Amino acid sequence: MLGNCPECDRLWRGYAEAIRVALKITSHRQIAAIEQNSAACATLEPLYQAAMTSRELARKAITDHGFTHRTRTGKSAVETLHFLSRNALD
Ligand SMILES: [Zn+2]
Numbered sequence: 001m002l003g004n005c006p007e008c009d010r011l012w013r014g015y016a017e018a019i020r021v022a023l024k025i026t027s028h029r030q031i032a033a034i035e036q037n038s039a040a041c042a043t044l045e046p047l048y049q050a051a052m053t054s055r056e057l058a059r060k061a062i063t064d065h066g067f068t069h070r071t072r073t074g075k076s077a078v079e080t081l082h083f084l085s086r087n088a089l090d
Contacts, residue, residue, distance in 0.1 A: 011065055015058040022051040 029048050032040035 005069065007065055011058070011062045015062055018055040018058040022055045025051045
């Protein structure tokens with residue numbers, strides 16, 4: 001995963017940041033929904049959609065790049081990504 005390939009490092013860091021942003025926006029969105037704050041919901045919805053798109057693009061970039069080589073563990077980057085994705089927000 002990290003350490004062998006500079007491009008993998010860059011892509012994984014980008015994916016981690018995309019997940020961090022998505023989690024933050026999702027939590028604010030859920031709070032706004034619980035509080036029935038329609039103004040906040042309206043403001044957060046496009047940010048939420050953009051965060052989901054960014055997360056998917058980051059995941060796709062890793063998947064696309066991962067087909068070019070395998071990790072030190074013997075697992076492909078795609079297999080590692082699928083494992084991590086199961087533990088991330090979906
Ligand atoms: Zn790589």
